[in-house]
Amino acid sequence: MAISGLTQRFRLWLQPRKGLAIAEACIIGLVAALSAVFLKVGAGWLGTWRVHTSQIVPALLVLPAIGLSFGFIAGSLVNRFAPEASGSGIPQVKANLANVPITLSWRVATVKLISAIITLGSGMALGRQGPTVHVGAGLAAVMSRWVPTSPDHRRQMIAAGAGAGLAAAFNAPITGVLFIVEELLQDLSGLTLGTAIIASFIGGVVSRLLGGGSLQLNLELLQYASNFTLPEIPFFVLLGILAGFLGALFNRGLIASIKIYQNLHLSLPLKMALAGCISGLLVAMLPESFRDYAGLREYMIISEANITFAAIAFLSQFTLTMIAFGSGAPGGLFAPSLILGSCLGHLVGVSASYFLAVDSPTTYALAGMGGFFSAVSKVPMTAIVIVFEMTTDFNLVLPLMIVSVAAYLVSDKVMPGSLYDKLLQLKGITITKAVSAEGILTKLTANDVMQHRVETLDADMTLEEAMQVFSRSHHRGFPVVENGKLIGIITQSDFVTKRDSDSYILSNSQSPKDVSLREIMIQSPITVKPKHHLSNVLYLLDRYQISRLPVVEGRKLVGIITRADIIRAQAEHLNYGNVTPESEPEPSYVVYQTRSPNIGRGRLLVPVANPETAAILLQMAAAIARDRHYEIECVQIILVSRHNSPSETSVRTAKSRRLLRQAEVLAKKWKIPLHTQIRVAHDPAEAILETIHERHINLILMGWKGETSTPGRIFGNVVDTIIRQATCDVMLVKLGNTDHSLLPIPHSPFLTDHSPRTTPKFNRWLVTMAGGPNVRVAIKLLPALATLGDNPYIRLTQVFKPSQLKPDMTVLEQAIRILMRRRKLSSNVVAIPVQADSVAEGVINLVKTEGYDVVVLGASREGLLQQAVQGNIPEAIASGVDCTVILVRGAISS
Numbered sequence: 001m002a003i004s005g006l007t008q009r010f011r012l013w014l015q016p017r018k019g020l021a022i023a024e025a026c027i028i029g030l031v032a033a034l035s036a037v038f039l040k041v042g043a044g045w046l047g048t049w050r051v052h053t054s055q056i057v058p059a060l061l062v063l064p065a066i067g068l069s070f071g072f073i074a075g076s077l078v079n080r081f082a083p084e085a086s087g088s089g090i091p092q093v094k095a096n097l098a099n100v101p102i103t104l105s106w107r108v109a110t111v112k113l114i115s116a117i118i119t120l121g122s123g124m125a126l127g128r129q130g131p132t133v134h135v136g137a138g139l140a141a142v143m144s145r146w147v148p149t150s151p152d153h154r155r156q157m158i159a160a161g162a163g164a165g166l167a168a169a170f171n172a173p174i175t176g177v178l179f180i181v182e183e184l185l186q187d188l189s190g191l192t193l194g195t196a197i198i199a200s201f202i203g204g205v206v207s208r209l210l211g212g213g214s215l216q217l218n219l220e221l222l223q224y225a226s227n228f229t230l231p232e233i234p235f236f237v238l239l240g241i242l243a244g245f246l247g248a249l250f251n252r253g254l255i256a257s258i259k260i261y262q263n264l265h266l267s268l269p270l271k272m273a274l275a276g277c278i279s280g281l282l283v284a285m286l287p288e289s290f291r292d293y294a295g296l297r298e299y300m301i302i303s304e305a306n307i308t309f310a311a312i313a314f315l316s317q318f319t320l321t322m323i324a325f326g327s328g329a330p331g332g333l334f335a336p337s338l339i340l341g342s343c344l345g346h347l348v349g350v351s352a353s354y355f356l357a358v359d360s361p362t363t364y365a366l367a368g369m370g371g372f373f374s375a376v377s378k379v380p381m382t383a384i385v386i387v388f389e390m391t392t393d394f395n396l397v398l399p400l401m402i403v404s405v406a407a408y409l410v411s412d413k414v415m416p417g418s419l420y421d422k423l424l425q426l427k428g429i430t431i432t433k434a435v436s437a438e439g440i441l442t443k444l445t446a447n448d449v450m451q452h453r454v455e456t457l458d459a460d461m462t463l464e465e466a467m468q469v470f471s472r473s474h475h476r477g478f479p480v481v482e483n484g485k486l487i488g489i490i491t492q493s494d495f496v497t498k499r500d501s502d503s504y505i506l507s508n509s510q511s512p513k514d515v516s517l518r519e520i521m522i523q524s525p526i527t528v529k530p531k532h533h534l535s536n537v538l539y540l541l542d543r544y545q546i547s548r549l550p551v552v553e554g555r556k557l558v559g560i561i562t563r564a565d566i567i568r569a570q571a572e573h574l575n576y577g578n579v580t581p582e583s584e585p586e587p588s589y590v591v592y593q594t595r596s597p598n599i600g601r602g603r604l605l606v607p608v609a610n611p612e613t614a615a616i617l618l619q620m621a622a623a624i625a626r627d628r629h630y631e632i633e634c635v636q637i638i639l640v641s642r643h644n645s646p647s648e649t650s651v652r653t654a655k656s657r658r659l660l661r662q663a664e665v666l667a668k669k670w671k672i673p674l675h676t677q678i679r680v681a682h683d684p685a686e687a688i689l690e691t692i693h694e695r696h697i698n699l700i701l702m703g704w705k706g707e708t709s710t711p712g713r714i715f716g717n718v719v720d721t722i723i724r725q726a727t728c729d730v731m732l733v734k735l736g737n738t739d740h741s742l743l744p745i746p747h748s749p750f751l752t753d754h755s756p757r758t759t760p761k762f763n764r765w766l767v768t769m770a771g772g773p774n775v776r777v778a779i780k781l782l783p784a785l786a787t788l789g790d791n792p793y794i795r796l797t798q799v800f801k802p803s804q805l806k807p808d809m810t811v812l813e814q815a816i817r818i819l820m821r822r823r824k825l826s827s828n829v830v831a832i833p834v835q836a837d838s839v840a841e842g843v844i845n846l847v848k849t850e851g852y853d854v855v856v857l858g859a860s861r862e863g864l865l866q867q868a869v870q871g872n873i874p875e876a877i878a879s880g881v882d883c884t885v886i887l888v889r890g891a892i893s894s
Contacts, residue, residue, distance in 0.1 A: 024157055025195040028143060029164040029202025032136035036168035036203070037210045039113055039128050039135070046070075046121020051291050054284070063123060063280035063291075070122030071276025071329065074115040075269030078330060082111035083644065086268060086328040089134025090183075091420040093162050096137070097155050097184055098431045100424075102643060104158065109138030116330045122276045123283055123291070125320035129169040130332020136165025136203075159185045160195040164203035169334075171208050172389035176200030178382045183420070228363060228399055235352040236399050239364060240371050240406025243344055247375020247407060248414035250318065250340070251422070254333075257326025258426060265589070265647050268328055275327035279320050286316055307350050314343035333376060333419075341365075341372030345403075366396055371403035375411035378418050380404045428586065428642040428682065446537055447530035449569045450551045450559035456481045457490060463515040466490065477548055480521045485555040488521035489548075527552045530559070534566055588637070588681035588690055589646040592653050594664075596673040600631035602698035603675075605728075607635050607688055608659050613703050613735055616760065618663050620733065620785065621701050622670055627784035630698065631673040634663040635691050637684045646680040653678050685721035697728045704732040704878070704887065723889055729777055732887040734878045736760040736853070760884045761853040762789035768843055768857055769798045769811050777890040778856055779815055785886075789853070796831040799842040807833040840876035847881045854884045 054062050078085045084092060084103050089112060096102045116131035140161025144154040159180045167176030180196045261271050283291055290313070321336040345368020349361035366387055374383035383404045388397060421431055455475060457466055459482040469478070470492060477491035527550045528537055537549060541563060551559040606621045608614040618634075625632050636656040640649045660676040667674035675695070681687035692700065704719055723730050765786065767778060786792040796815050800807040812831035836842030843855060855877060878885045 021153065021156070021195050022198060024143065025160050025198040026202055028136070028140045028157060028161045029167075029199035030206055031139050031143070032132070032161050032164035032199065033168040033203040033206035033210070035109070035113055035135045035139065036128075036132040036165055036207055039116060039132055040169075042117035043120035043128055046117060047123070047292070050121060050123055054291060055288075059284035059288075059291075060281070063284040064277045065280070067122045067124070067276030067278075067280030068273050069276075070118050071124070071272035071274070071327075072269045074118040074122070074330065075267075075272035075328075077115045077118070078111060078328075079268040079650070082108045083268070084108050085112040085115060085134070085330055087330065087423070088130035088325075088332045088420075089137075089330070090130050090162075090332070091423045093134055093137040093158070094184055094420050095424055095429055095431065096141070097159060100429055100431070100643075104138045104141035106138070106142050109135045109142070112138065112330055119272070119276075119324075119329045119331050122280075124276060124279050124324035124329055124331060125317055125336055126324050126329060126331025127333060127335025127337075128331070129166060129334035131330055132165035132169040133162045133332070134165075136161040136163075136168075140164075140199075155185070156195055160199035163196045164199035167200035168203035168207035170386060170390065171204055172386050173197075173200040173204035175382055175386040175389055176203065178385055179379065182379045182382050183377070183418070228360075228395055229356075229358065231356055232352060232358065232360075232399075233402065235348060235356075235364070236367060236402045237406055239345060239348045239368055240403040241410050242348065243341060243368060243371035243403060243407035244375045244410025244412075245414060246340075246344065247337075247372050248411040250321075250337075250372075250376055251411075251415050251419045253318075253322050254325050254419070255422060255426065257322045258328075258423075261326045261328070262645065262647060267650070268648065271327040272329050275324050275329060278323050282316065282320060282323075286312070290316060307347060310343045310346045310350070314340055314347070317343065334373065337373045337376045338369045341369035344368045344372060363396065363399060366391060366393075367399040367403040370400045371407035374404040375407040376419060378408060378412060380408040383408075427645070442533050442535050444534050444569060445530060446528050446532050446534065446549075446551050446559070446561050449534060449565045450530070450561040451565065452559050454479060454550075454557060454560045456557065457517055458482070459487055459516070459518045459521070461517050463517065463520065466517055479525075479550050479557055479560065480517055481557060484557070486525070486527070486550055486552055486557040488517070488523045489525040489550065490517055490521045491547075494520060494522065525550060528561070529553065534569070537561055538566060586646055586682060588679040588687035590677050590679055591638075591651060592657065593675070593677040595675050596631065596667075598631065598673070600625070600673050601629045602631070603633050603695060604628075604630045605633045605635065605688070605691060605695070605697040605700040606663070607637065607684075607700075607702050608663070609636070610703065611659055614659055615662055616735060617701060617703055617733060618666050619788065622666050622672060623787050624699070624701070624781060624784045625672050626670055627787075631675065632663065632667060633691070633695050633697060634660055634674065634676045635688070636660055636676075636678050637687045638678060638680050639684065640680055640682065642682050646682065649680060651680055685718045685725075688718075688722055689725055692726055692728055698891075699729040699731065700726060701731045701733065704734045704885075727891060729891050730889040731781065732889075734885040734887075736882055736884045762786070762884075763792050764850075764852045764854070765789075765792055765794040766843070766846060766850075766852040766855045767794060767796045767815075768839065768855070769796055769815055778888040781888065782856070785854075794829045795852070796829070797842075797846065798833050799839045800833055800835050802835045802837065804835070807835070809833065840880065843877050844880040847883055852883055854886060855881060856886045856888065 050063070050066055053066070082103075085108050092102050093104070096104050112131050112134050116128060116135075120126060120128055137158045138161075140158045141154070144157040162184055163176035163180040165176075166179050167173045170176075177193070177196045177200050181193070264271070266274070287309075317336060317339050321333070321340075324331060325333065342365040345364040345366065346361050348368065349364025352358065352364065353361070370383040370387040373386065374380040377383070384397070384400045387400055388394075424431060455478060457469060457478045457480050459480050461469075466478075470476075476493075477489060479486055480488040480490055526540055526544055526546070528540065530551055530553065540549060541547070548560055548562045550557055551561055604621055604625050606617060608617070618632075621632055624630065636659055638651050638653070638656060640646055640651070656678045660678070663674055663676060666672075677691070679687045679691070688700070688702075691697065700722065702719070702722065719732060723732070762785065765782070767782065782794065786794065796812050798807070798809075798812055809831070812833065816829060816831050834842045834846060836845065846852065847855060857877070
């Protein structure tokens with residue numbers, strides 16, 4: 001008992017509270033500062049060595065070589081141990097704080113720290129502030145897992161770590177706090193501000209004590225007092241406009257650079273090696289002062305540069321940053337932004353001195369730093385404070401405010417939105433502003449939340465039948481319809497109310513079989529329209545104390561909405577509303593392919609995934625290809641996370657290539673031209689559609705499970721997309737799944753050594769006819785498919801209602817004529833209609849009573865597919881029989 005009590009007390013003590021948060025913030029600030037100082041010292045030592053070496057060995061030789069080798073080493077380190085450590089790091093932290101599953105761990109922080117040191121030491125024009133933010137957030141994420149805290153508490157600690165890293169990098173604690181509030185969390189709660197202030201303060205103090213200052217401004221600059229007069233305001237406004245426009249151009253250039261590197265289809269080590277080599281070559285051709293970026297920034301600030309030098313510095317830094325950042329090298333944009341801003345400010349300051357009797361390029365250079373930083377990062381408050389903290393010059397505040405605000409407004413007009421959000425969008429991640437529960441009620445409509453597939457009861461149904469429906473269903477209420485129009489609603493409580501209050505059923509000794517729902521339902525129920533907001537829906541539910549509301553357009557029932565639907569929508573938006581996971585996926589990428597001569601009349605695509613069914617599907621494809629003189633295109637798809645680019649992700653293809661060898665053996669035996677490919681993709685359906693378009697596919701043959709558990713889908717996620725969007729003929733195959741349907745076929749010419757021991761029988765064929773354009777497609781495929789069996793028997797049938805005394809045999813007769821005219825079949829082909837209440841019922845009964853091996857559904861687009869939406873006929877047949885089911889859909893226009 002004593003031990004249990006102590007354990008309980010310890011757990012209570014570890015619960016999130018202010019004392020624990022303050023202690024964590026202190027530790028996080030200390031660790032983040034130490035990592036920032038280590039990064040500064042390491043990158044500075046390597047940079048000094050690089051500059052010194054370039055003075056001994058010809059720069060044109062040594063600088064490209066250092067950039068090439070160091071870039072490759074850093075890229076290999078990131079690619080091998082932590083791909084999440086590439087790039088600036090701030091987008092990854094922002095995404096993690098928005099509940100996107102991006103890893104922040106010891107591994108990521110360590111790899112980021114070491115690779116950033118190597119990258120910056122190689123001479124790439126990037127900054128160390130982005131990596132310090134990433135490293136600080138990663139270390140904070142690890143430490144926040146040591147105690148059992150809430151997700152919100154951990155997010156605050158991660159943000160505090162990021163702010164401490166920035167504060168340590170710039171020696172600017174207030175900047176770290178503002179960056180958290182303005183960019184990362186956008187939260188002004190007491191706990192967030194408190195932990196951010198403490199962590200940033202500790203980070204800034206420790207960094208200053210250990211010599212981690214960012215600008216390294218000399219005493220002359222620290223003693224400098226800026227000059228500012230009213231006539232200079234137009235020049236500061238002009239500087240802000242130029243900084244905003246060029247900052248937006250800079251952001252666009254960064255995104256374009258990333259896309260250019262992606263189109264090269266190189267691995268990260270090779271891209272970074274290329275960027276390092278080009279950067280080294282360009283720097284070697286520039287003046288020697290350009291080899292030290294920190295010194296270049298100070299040189300521009302203290303007014304020692306002329307206009308020509310400042311212009312060259314701006315253009316070279318602009319270009320070098322594009323080259324380095326686009327490669328995915330671990331480095332930030334803060335330092336390059338400040339250098340570019342100082343160059344631009346110096347240019348405007350020198351120009352102002354020609355028109356005004358002032359000589360203050362330093363003031364313009366410092367104001368330009370804040371303006372360009374504001375334009376690039378879209379954080380004007382942080383931009384103002386960061387320069388002020390590094391100069392402690394109050395006279396500089398007003399010019400900083402003018403330039404930073406003007407730059408922000410212009411930049412946001414030219415290129416709206418955050419650069420970090422756009423960088424995340426390139427990886428398929430979209431972050432939106434969080435919406436409160438109250439805001440959700442006014443943002444979402446009934447159409448967004450309602451259940452589109454509604455179970456209804458017919459008005460003429462008896463009370464006994466309705467009671468049976470209630471007993472089989474988990475629903476406690478149903479809309480009552482007549483001719484597709486809503487006329488009432490019935491609930492379980494209505495049965496009880498009617499039993500207790502309405503005496504005519506008992507007094508007249510009426511049986512439940514004699515009472516219709518029309519007599520006891522609630523007529524003219526309360527309804528809503530699809531466009532009504534959830535706030536209105538919730539008001540009606542509360543006002544009338546009901547649990548569900550039908551959604552109608554006119555009198556047509558289009559859905560139903562319950563309290564549970566609204567609660568679910570609120571929960572989803574509160575938990576995941578910041579992330580849009582269904583973003584546009586990147587195109588798939590071919591990592592392996594083989595090609596045969598293009599000698600066929602068409603091309604048949606076979607996506608292979610399951611080794612157990614691949615052999616049989618390939619046999620069917622070979623039969624069709626041999627009959628039609630088609631080439632076979634085999635594709636195997638490897639899926640990767642949406643957070644990884646298909647063209648940049650390393651994958652193993654050994655298993656996929658073994659699967660494709662089955663097709664190669666079969667094609668070689670029957671001399672069928674075969675093409676194979678392995679694609680890396682985010683979405684298998686999109687990859688298949690891309691293959692259909694790129695390879696000019698005439699027919700796709702793919703497996704089908706025969707059922708789906710996905711609401712709103714007919715065939716399943718992938719197959720549903722293919723059957724709706726593929727422009728070629730589509731053939732779906734659900735193979736037989738029982739032992740008695742699997743027998744050896746020793747005489748089949750399409751069996752190979754790689755085929756399974758047992759194969760579905762293909763002797764007795766049942767082909768359902770529904771009329772329409774797809775009948776011809778199904779009929780044309782039959783002769784080839786029938787060769788898979790021994791002496792096949794084919795029955796064409798059409799389902800008629802029992803009320804049709806004399807069925808119309810026109811469709812069946814036309815099908816037989818087409819079949820016999822186009823192909824000489826030795827098999828028996830008969831056409832016999834069947835009467836049943838539904839297509840599914842008639843087909844299932846035929847299969848079970850007469851023992852058919854294969855069912856072919858020649859679906860018409862207007863007939864069977866529309867019925868599938870309402871009753872899902874293919875799924876009903878596929879799940880109701882044990883034999884093979886083939887669904888055929890003809891080509892659609894693109």
